[in-house]
Amino acid sequence: MARIVGGIGTSHVPTIGMAYDKGKQNEPAWAPLFQGYEPVAQWLAERKPDALVMFYNDHANSFFFDCYPTFALGVSANHEFADEGAGKRALPDIAGHPDLAIHIAEQLVNDEFDLTIFQDKPLDHGCNSPLSLMLPHEGGWPAALVPIQVNVLQYPLPTANRCYRIGQALRRAIESFEQDLDVVVVGTGGLSHQVHGERSGYNNTEWDMEFLDLIVSDPERLARMKHVDYVRLGGAESVETIMWLAMRGALGGKIREVHRNYYLATSTAMAVTVYEEEGQQ
Template sequence: MARIIGGIGSSHVPTIGVAYDKGKQNDPAWAPLFDGYKPVAAWLAEKQADVLVFFYNDHCTTFFFDMYPTFALGVGERFPIADEGAGLRNLPAIRGNVDFQAHIAESLVNDEFDITVFQDKPIDHGCASPLPLLWPHQPDWPGTVVPVAINVLQYPLPTARRCYRLGQAVRRAVESYPEDLKVVVVGTGGLSHQVHGERTGFNNTEWDMEFLRLLEEDPEALMRMKHADYVRLGGAESVEQIMWLSMRGALGTGPLRKLHQNYYLATTTAMTVVLYEEGEPIARQTGPAAAAVA
């Protein structure tokens, strides 16, 4: 039986990919960000994860506003990485496991999620920005990806609770697959940021820390929040945080053990990566370090 072995929350800022491609991993401005992903990459290598299920949003690369699905799942052997204006990236196409992807698609529909299924479409920075920080890619990726795109651009958006329930449905789909696969769920986006309008450059570290605490300890509180609440607290684009609830829903209803957290605010986006396993929490860290690296 396939099983979920952990969950990752990650920002998907497009400039992360640009900095990575330009070899800025040791640049003083970028090293704190890239170093923050190393423990997560080491954990994935140690666990030998077979599949990453990515909950992400497409930024009008695969879809556009004339037909923008609420939930969409990719089924295909390969997905090209999109050129978003900075040129083609020196990364192999993202690998897929068609049998597993098709099983999840069928299971979700039978679980009353009317999803869109896509293939042969490029994947943008919503997934491709953090992916090479998590997995090596030469000569190829070590496993496959299930891309699950969530609409956080064109209103009406799915509710935070609906995203959580999507994660629960994905868990049921994974656990009903007969092959022995080790699966990690990844929720992307955020945290606080706004890139347009009167509040351009807005961030709220206090809210970011509270969001991370609630995600771990009280996701029900986050499910009760409206989109306007997320926008007010974290900026217009921080509504992406509802995608982290899909990851959280896929991790079950029991307690979580946070293995690692890195929070780096050096641009307009609070860039964050967090790693969870199911199980009793580790004793909570206090003080300034808790807001940076745990």
């Protein structure tokens, strides 16, 4: 049977990928960020997951405001990465896992989550920005990807609680899959930032730290919060951190944080974390 071996929370800021592509890993302004991903890459290398299930949001590259699904699951055998206007990144396509993806789709629908199912939709920086730092990819990626796109752009958005509950349903789906697979669940987005309006450039490190603590100790409290609470505390775009709750829901009860890195050097507070369940070896 398939099993979840851990979770990762990560920002998906596009400039992370841009800095990586330009070889800025050792520049003083970027080194603290890239160094923060090294333990994540090491943890993944040790865990050797067969697949990553990643909650991300598309930034109007494959889904548009005339038809933007609340939850959309990719079932393709192969996922390419999007050209977001400056040419495609020099990254190989990543394999999907159609058997697992279709099983998840069937189980989530049976669990009363009405999904959009997609194929052949390029994945943008919501996926590829953190992936390129977490996994080696010269000659191909070592794990398959099952992407779950979440609407955090076009209101009405799914509630924080809805995201938490879909994570719990995802766990049930994965654990009922009959193939022997190790799976890591990834939640992306955030942390505090706002890119428009009177509060453009807003950050709140105090709230970011509290959020990172609560995602471990009291995710139910985060799940009870309204969108306006996230916007007030972390800026308009920080509402995307509800995707971390989807990852957290998939991890079950008590977890421990085995790695955290937080870096605020641009208009977005950037974080990456690794979680394991209590008692997990």
